[in-house]
Amino acid sequence: MILTPVQTIMMIAAIAFGTMLTRFTPFLLFPEKKQPPRVILYLGSVIPCAMMGLLVVYCLRNVSFLSGAHGLPEALAILLIIVLHRWKHHTLLSIGGGTLCYMILV
Amino acid sequence: MSRDTEQKYRSCTLSCKQERVEKRKQAVSALRAAFPHTVPVLTGFMVLGIAYGVLMQAKGYGVLWSVSMSALAFCGSMQYVAITLLTTVFDPVQAFLLSVMVNARHLFYGLSMLEKYKGVGKIKGILIFMLCDETFSISYAVEPPEGVERKFFYFWISLLDYGYWVTATFLGGLLGNVLHFNTEGLDFVLTALFVVLFLEQWKVKENRAAGVIGMACAVISLIVFGSANLVIPAMVLILTTLLCGGKLGLLPGLVEKRKD
Numbered sequence: 001m002i003l004t005p006v007q008t009i010m011m012i013a014a015i016a017f018g019t020m021l022t023r024f025t026p027f028l029l030f031p032e033k034k035q036p037p038r039v040i041l042y043l044g045s046v047i048p049c050a051m052m053g054l055l056v057v058y059c060l061r062n063v064s065f066l067s068g069a070h071g072l073p074e075a076l077a078i079l080l081i082i083v084l085h086r087w088k089h090h091t092l093l094s095i096g097g098g099t100l101c102y103m104i105l106v
Numbered sequence: 107m108s109r110d111t112e113q114k115y116r117s118c119t120l121s122c123k124q125e126r127v128e129k130r131k132q133a134v135s136a137l138r139a140a141f142p143h144t145v146p147v148l149t150g151f152m153v154l155g156i157a158y159g160v161l162m163q164a165k166g167y168g169v170l171w172s173v174s175m176s177a178l179a180f181c182g183s184m185q186y187v188a189i190t191l192l193t194t195v196f197d198p199v200q201a202f203l204l205s206v207m208v209n210a211r212h213l214f215y216g217l218s219m220l221e222k223y224k225g226v227g228k229i230k231g232i233l234i235f236m237l238c239d240e241t242f243s244i245s246y247a248v249e250p251p252e253g254v255e256r257k258f259f260y261f262w263i264s265l266l267d268y269g270y271w272v273t274a275t276f277l278g279g280l281l282g283n284v285l286h287f288n289t290e291g292l293d294f295v296l297t298a299l300f301v302v303l304f305l306e307q308w309k310v311k312e313n314r315a316a317g318v319i320g321m322a323c324a325v326i327s328l329i330v331f332g333s334a335n336l337v338i339p340a341m342v343l344i345l346t347t348l349l350c351g352g353k354l355g356l357l358p359g360l361v362e363k364r365k366d
Contacts, residue, residue: 002166007196012171014198015188016179018205019212023237026216032224040217042352043345046316048218048246050344051211052304053320054337055239059297061333077294078301085305094305095146098298103291 073105136258139251144266147240150296151270152277153289158185159278165193169279176275180238180268184208210338215242222246226257236264238271240299247303319347 003011030036036044063071081098088094155176162172175185184205191201215237222245223233241264250259307313327340 003192003196008167008171008192010198011188011192011196011201012175012178014202015175015181015184015191015205018202019179019181019184019209020235022206022209022212023216023234026213026220027223027230027234030220036220039349040220043348044217044220046348046352047214047344048242049304049307049313049316050320050323050348051214051218052243052247052300052307053317053322054211054324054340054344055243055300056297056304057321057324057328057340058336059300061328061336073291074294074297077298081298081301082305085302091302091306092142092145094302095295095298098301099149099292099295102294102298106291 069106073102076105077102132255133258133262136250136254137262139254140259140262140266143244143248144263144270146295146299147244147267148270150240150293150299151267152274153293154182154296155271155274156278156282158182159275159280160282161186161189161278163279163282165189167192169276172275172279173272176272179205180236180271181205181209182238182271207338210341211239212237214341215239218242218246222256223260226260229257229261233260233264236268238267240296241267243300243303247306315351316348319351320344323347 030040060071060074063074065071077098080101081094084097085091085094158176159169159172162175163169175188179185179188187204187208188201191197191204216234219233219237219242223230226233244263244267245260248263250256304317307317323343324336324340327343328336331339
């Protein structure tokens with residue numbers, strides 16, 4: 001079933017509004033002129049690293065470790081990224097090498 | 107006009123011109139500095155954005171609709187979820203609520219960028235509008251090189267990433283049925299990007315505790331709640347652990363950071 005154009009516009013608006021609410025709320029709650037409470041500054045300094053950890057897991061959320069390839073291509077590609085990055089410290093090389101390795105494996 | 111004011115006027119226009127040239131130079135150098143960091147995003151967004159355009163087309167939503175969605179909502183994973191919503195009974199309230207939930211992680215990105223986006227001026231609204239996973243991770247993890255103005259650097263990373271997504275959606279909606287090439291596994295580039303940015307954070311010892319907490323909470327949440335509902339429980343777990351860890355002083359890295 002396909003929605004009518006007006007309904008589709010309303011759906012896009014609803015989704016855009018929901019997304020923007022999540023993007024703008026922190027900045028509206030703590031505007032530049034006011035010094036945010038210390039706990040917020042603390043969270044702002046530790047959350048990013050935690051979120052990057054979460055994003056890695058989030059990207060791998062649909063990998064099934066119990067069936068199929070048992071997540072082996074992902075594991076090998078990430079291992080290669082770690083080794084490459086430790087060795088050469090070159091962001092694009094690590095990302096490119098890891099991705100290429102993964103594409104060959106799958 | 108007296109000679110005096112005329113001279114004043116001339117020197118003003120001259121300095122204005124110089125200022126504009128200077129500004130343009132700064133913008134170009136910031137673009138040069140920002141672009142290489144966005145190349146992995148370009149690759150990943152091309153694959154996922156084109157796939158999105160193709161999928162929307164297949165469900166009966168042409169390029170106008172898919173591009174509108176990408177340009178106005180700009181929220182990768184939610185846009186995929188929304189395809190299902192667009193093909194069932196009309197329910198905008200459900201769409202709104204789901205959008206807030208799927209995108210709740212942006213709340214944490216905002217908190218993280220409060221300090222970095224301070225004083226960027228008029229473009230702040232645009233930066234917030236375009237703040238996605240990839241833009242957040244790069245803008246947070248990468249320091250602009252010396253001589254490059256911070257706000258221009260952030261602006262280009264945001265605009266490039268946004269542009270890639272909208273362009274890819276457009277291409278997918280337009281040429282989707284004609285294009286056939288093997289891109290299997292190419293979307294792994296975004297996973298690789300996050301892994302590398304995580305490794306970059308790992309170099310700083312004080313960051314490690316938070317990084318491990320983030321991963322562990324996400325894994326626990328994945329096992330308990332499943333892959334479809336992982337984000338919000340993981341965020342709650344992360345928040346609780348970080349707050350308790352900081353308060354109790356159990357995690358040395360966190361306490362050290364709290365002092366400054």
